[in-house]
Amino acid sequence: QVQLVESGGGLVQAGGSLRLSCAAFGRPFGTYARGWSPQAPGKERGFVAAIGWCGRNTYSNSVKGRFTISRDNAKNTVYLQMNNLKPEDTAVYYCALDRNSIPSIAESAYDYWGQGTQVTVSS
16 A cells, blocks of 8 residues: 655745655555646645656646655655745645556555645735
């Protein structure tokens, strides 16, 4: 079984920054992709960033230039650096793990999910 544990969420003013982390625990993972998918109140979950095993990444248009996804394979951890945060970024941020090595922003591609961490951006 694989367990994903997110941390780093919180309350920040618009224009501020947060760094989310997600550590993976459990069985050997092989080469896998990771992603971050926020869910705002009343809205569906949707990926904003994903990174493949070798570091290739992809972003949604809404966060390009503001968010950076990175990973430390030795620590089985993925990070999301969020800068210039906006009130519309407010959401529960879920990290996910895809047993394939290519990054994807399709929710159906992912096999494991964390419990989520709350990010609140005040205006």
